[in-house]
Amino acid sequence: xxxxxxxxxxxxxxxxxxxxxxxxxxxxxxxxxxxxxxxxxxxxxxxxxxxxxxxxxxxxxxxxxxxxxxxxxxxxxxxxxxxxxxxxxxxxxxxxxxxxxxxxxxxxxxxxxxxxxxxxxxxxxxxxxxxxxxxxxxxxxxxxxxxxxxxxxxxxxxxxxxxxxxxxxxxxxxxxxxxxxxxxxxxxxxxxxxxxxxxxxxxxxxxxxxxxxxxxxxxxxxxxxxxxxxxxxxxxxxxxxxxxxxxxxxxxxxxxxxxxxxxxxxxxxxxxxxxxxxxxxxxxxxxxxxxxxxxxxxxxxxxxxxxxxxxxxxxxxxxxxxxxxxxxxxxxxxxxxxxxxxxxxxxxxxxxxxxxxxxxxxxxxxxxxxxxxxxxxxxxxxxxxxxxxxxxxxxxxxxxxxxxxxxxxxxxxxxxxxxxxxxxxxxxxxxxxxxxxxxxxxxxxxxxxxxxxxxxxxxxxxxxxxxxxxxxxxxxxxxxxxxxxxxxxxxxxxxxxxxxxxxxxxxxxxxxxxxxxxxxxxxxxxxxxxxxxxxxxxxxxxxxxxxxxxxxxxxxxxxxxxxxxxxxxxxxxxxxxxxxxxxxxxxxxxxxxxxxxxxxxxxxxxxxxxxxxxxxxxxxxxxxxxxxxxxxxxxxxxxxxxxxxxxxxxxxxxxxxxxxxxxxxxxxxxxxxxxxxxxxxxxxxxxxxxxxxxxxxxxxxxxxxxxxxxxxxxxxxxxxxxxxxxxxxxxxxxxxxxxxxxxxxxxxxxxxxxxxxxxxxxxxxxxx
Numbered sequence: 001x002x003x004x005x006x007x008x009x010x011x012x013x014x015x016x017x018x019x020x021x022x023x024x025x026x027x028x029x030x031x032x033x034x035x036x037x038x039x040x041x042x043x044x045x046x047x048x049x050x051x052x053x054x055x056x057x058x059x060x061x062x063x064x065x066x067x068x069x070x071x072x073x074x075x076x077x078x079x080x081x082x083x084x085x086x087x088x089x090x091x092x093x094x095x096x097x098x099x100x101x102x103x104x105x106x107x108x109x110x111x112x113x114x115x116x117x118x119x120x121x122x123x124x125x126x127x128x129x130x131x132x133x134x135x136x137x138x139x140x141x142x143x144x145x146x147x148x149x150x151x152x153x154x155x156x157x158x159x160x161x162x163x164x165x166x167x168x169x170x171x172x173x174x175x176x177x178x179x180x181x182x183x184x185x186x187x188x189x190x191x192x193x194x195x196x197x198x199x200x201x202x203x204x205x206x207x208x209x210x211x212x213x214x215x216x217x218x219x220x221x222x223x224x225x226x227x228x229x230x231x232x233x234x235x236x237x238x239x240x241x242x243x244x245x246x247x248x249x250x251x252x253x254x255x256x257x258x259x260x261x262x263x264x265x266x267x268x269x270x271x272x273x274x275x276x277x278x279x280x281x282x283x284x285x286x287x288x289x290x291x292x293x294x295x296x297x298x299x300x301x302x303x304x305x306x307x308x309x310x311x312x313x314x315x316x317x318x319x320x321x322x323x324x325x326x327x328x329x330x331x332x333x334x335x336x337x338x339x340x341x342x343x344x345x346x347x348x349x350x351x352x353x354x355x356x357x358x359x360x361x362x363x364x365x366x367x368x369x370x371x372x373x374x375x376x377x378x379x380x381x382x383x384x385x386x387x388x389x390x391x392x393x394x395x396x397x398x399x400x401x402x403x404x405x406x407x408x409x410x411x412x413x414x415x416x417x418x419x420x421x422x423x424x425x426x427x428x429x430x431x432x433x434x435x436x437x438x439x440x441x442x443x444x445x446x447x448x449x450x451x452x453x454x455x456x457x458x459x460x461x462x463x464x465x466x467x468x469x470x471x472x473x474x475x476x477x478x479x480x481x482x483x484x485x486x487x488x489x490x491x492x493x494x495x496x497x498x499x500x501x502x503x504x505x506x507x508x509x510x511x512x513x514x515x516x517x518x519x520x521x522x523x524x525x526x527x528x529x530x531x532x533x534x535x536x537x538x539x540x541x542x543x544x545x546x547x548x549x550x551x552x553x554x555x556x557x558x559x560x561x562x563x564x565x566x567x568x569x570x571x572x573x574x575x576x577x578x579x580x581x582x583x584x585x586x587x588x589x590x591x592x593x594x595x596x597x598x599x600x601x602x603x604x605x606x607x608x609x610x611x612x613x614x615x616x617x618x619x620x621x622x623x624x625x626x627x628x629x630x631x632x633x634x635x636x637x638x639x640x641x642x643x644x645x646x647x648x649x650x651x652x653x654x655x656x657x658x659x660x661x662x663x664x665x666x667x668x669x670x671x672x673x674x675x676x677x678x679x680x681x682x683x684x685x686x687x688x689x690x691x692x693x694x695x696x697x698x699x700x701x702x703x704x705x706x707x708x709x710x711x712x713x714x715x716x717x718x719x720x721x722x723x724x725x726x727x728x729x730x731x732x733x734x735x736x737x738x739x740x741x742x743x744x745x746x747x748x749x750x751x752x753x754x755x756x757x758x759x760x761x762x763x764x765x766x767x768x
Contacts, residue, residue: 024125025676027118027364049205050274052281057212059268059289062349064218064296065342066150067261072301073318080254081245082238082305085298087254092294094255095262097636098416099290100626101423103283106269107624108426116269116419118360124422126366130670132418133361134662135411136266137388138655140354142411143264144193144392146404147347152189152396154343157317158336163188189396192347197389200351203378204274207352214345221338222296224331225319229303232326237309245310256643261297263412264346265289270353283624351392355384365678366670410647410655417640420633421566427629428562428615430554548616558615569608570637576601577642609634 050058076084105119117133156163167184200207236242244251268285275281304313307322314321320339323331359381362371375382395404531538542549579597580587586594612630626632671677 022671022677023127026123026125027121027129027676048274048276050208050271050281051276052285054208054212055268055271055275055281055285056288056292057215058208058271058349058352059265059285060292061211061215061218061345062264062267062352063262063289063293063346065147065344065346065349067258067293068222068296068300069317069319069339069342070150071258071261072297072304073313074315075254075257076301076305076310076318077313077315079246079257080250081310082242082301083244083246083251084254084258084301084305086251087258088261088294088297088301090252090255091258091262092290092297094259094636094639095265096287096290097632098420098640099265099286101420101633101636102266102269102416103286103624104423104622104626105419106282106286107279107622116266116415117357119269120418120422121364123426126671126674126676127666128418130361130366130666131659131662132415133357133366134659134665135414136357137354138411138658139263139408139415140350140357141388141392142395142404142408143350144196144347144354144389145189145395145399146408147343147350148189148193148196148392148396149186149404151192151340151343151347152186154317154336154340155188185397187397190393193351193389193393193396196344196347196351197385197393200348200355200389201375201378201380201382201385203380207348211345211348211352214341214348217341218338218345221335221341222300224334224338225303226299228323228328228331229307232323232328233303233306235306237306242310256646258297259639259643260409262290262293263409264349266412266415267349267353270356273356279623351389354388354392355381358384358388363675365674365676366666368669369673407651407654410644410651411658413640413644417570417637417644420636420640421570423626424566424612424630424633424637425563427617427625428554428612429559429618430556546614548614552616554616554618562612562615565608565612569605569612569634570641572601572604572608573638573641574645576605577638577645580642581645 072084072088075087076082080087102116105116105123108119108123117129117136120132121129152163164184167187171184171187199210246253265286268282268289271278300319304318304322308318308325312325317339320332320335323329323335358367358371359374361367362369362384371384371387372381373383374380534541576598579594579601583594587598609630612634617629
């Protein structure tokens with residue numbers, strides 16, 4: 001066995017290089033341009049019907065159900081008291097940090113399906129993309145099962161637990177399902193998951209329409225809670241010592257739980273191929289949905305904690321029971337309608353993106369290809385809908401709600417972390433590495449301008465006279481002074497600004513050619529305020545700190561430096577958060593070595609962030625870019641890693657098993673059947689075929705029946721048909737004789753190339 005692994009017999013270097021190439025290969029962004037790669041093998045595309053309002057509705061619906069009706073009361077009673085308001089605000093800030101990274105990723109690769117999976121496939125590599133996509137599937141499958149279980153529990157509660165009693169008496173109980181010794185199969189959750197799967201498979205317009213209706217019901221109930229609750233508020237519940245009964249540690253602990261109430265905005269990023277204008281809709285929808293959810297959570301928490309003392313809040317159904325405590329029984333049923341609508345739309349928000357991710361991965365060949373089938377009738381990935389709905393229904397039948405929620409969180413947080421890492425890497429890479437994004441965005445930008453501003457651009461860029469139109473290529477098509485010619489596509493509307501240049505121009509997004517001021521500094525209001533605050537010492541401070549200058553551009557060396565720093569930063573943050581969580585006792589006791597270790601790790605994190613800050617960014621502009629790099633992605637990484645490590649050990653074990661199954665699928669099937677692998681094999685086959693033809697075939701030799709015409713003789717094709725000196729039978733005979741001669745030649749290729757060439761020439765021009 002070991003002799004077979006001998007390096008002299010096995011080319012380990014070549015095998016390692018091939019594996020590294022396969023794992024790190026990226027999907028060309030041109031393959032996702034309209035008309036090149038968005039159709040399936042059956043030729044059916046996903047329907048492009050979603051507006052920005054639809055995307056906001058999907059994002060709000062996927063978040064606000066369980067967050068408003070369950071999480072607010074749970075955190076208020078057990079963790080933070082009325083300070084749950086501050087917990088929600090902290091969690092919202094942490095969510096927005098990940099949201100802006102998602103938004104930039106969505107703008108970099110618009111019109112895609114698969115969310116962070118597709119973004120990572122285009123920018124980072126195939127293995128990271130598969131890992132993110134596999135964890136997104138885990139998030140959505142478990143989120144759907146948890147939503148079905150929560151909805152089943154809600155119906156059971158409204159029916160005074162008659163459903164669960166009937167299940168136990170009629171169906172019986174089972175052990176080992178995670179619900180205790182006396183547990184029963186939740187058939188109602190199974191039925192709910194199947195019904196929602198059918199709704200999603202019927203078409204995107206139908207499912208989004210149902211989502212919008214349920215959101216309207218949810219909004220009406222929220223307005224009712226706000227108005228009716230004002231009649232029962234008591235300021236004494238916020239009296240001295242009552243607002244933060246558990247102190248700031250309780251507020252931070254509550255923020256970690258409240259963060260899960262904002263999970264779900266990434267559903268917006270999975271609908272890029274079905275959105276009408278994803279380039280602008282995705283960032284706006286992500287931001288608007290997070291702000292809307294924050295408003296709903298904070299307002300409901302204010303009313304809840306002012307109506308009921310924090311220690312008297314009901315944790316299972318807080319919003320229904322707070323009206324019962326004041327004798328308003330009719331409000332309980334109104335809130336129950338809203339809670340059912342909220343949980344249903346949350347369930348729909350979990351199931352809706354899951355088939356899209358599976359469809360994208362199967363279309364790229366990383367999962368089984370039959371999962372990418374799109375129905376020509378509903379224009380949805382119907383096979384992926386059925387498979388994912390079946391998995392979610394099975395989990396909702398057998399696994400407890402608490403275990404499902406913990407498993408859902410870890411996959412989501414890991415995806416958020418990797419998205420922040422990818423954004424941090426891409427902004428510091430040199431021009432050649434992200435040129436595909438720029439070309440893609442320029443084509444999208446050109447299409448949009450042609451469709452909206454075509455008439456204005458024709459008037460602004462038209463030549464002064466008809467004679468100028470055919471006078472040859474002008475130095476500047478729009479007649480502006482001191483501007484380099486950009487070709488026929490240059491457009492000038494009104495005053496000159498950065499939109500005058502298309503994205504491929506070398507000065508685009510870096511310097512305003514009319515003023516000579518760097519575009520970043522002319523637009524960034526925060527930088528202008530900082531310069532006014534510091535005064536003339538601003539540029540001196542930049543030089544002393546080693547910050548990049550206006551015209552500095554990233555190189556391969558600076559890109560490699562940023563990559564190394566980001567990887568070290570990820571590992572260091574993981575160690576830091578682990579020590580903060582598991583070594584908290586030593587820190588609270590103020591052990592000198594624990595405090596010293598924490599200070600050293602904080603200093604190392606600050607140094608790595610500062611080294612990244614010293615590297616020049618890529619000057620290309622996108623429609624939306626995450627602000628305050630590298631601080632925003634770095635802080636998002638820190639928050640997400642901390643929340644991941646707060647989960648239980650059993651959850652990590654289950655997550656490790658899920659990842660192991662994914663690794664088996666990738667290395668056993670996906671890596672060898674991906675579209676990029678098949679394309680590489682075909683290209684290698686074509687190259688070997690061309691090389692064989694170049695070596696073996698001489699198309700102008702006399703062996704093939706061609707000869708130069710002698711004097712007085714016309715070319716074969718110019719005379720009458722009967723005088724032609726070449727026929728198809730002669731061609732066939734010549735080809736057959738050439739095959740024989742080429743085989744005999746190939747056997748004797750031990751001669752030097754020059755001698756073989758001379759021998760061939762003598763053979764071709766012999767008297768015979």
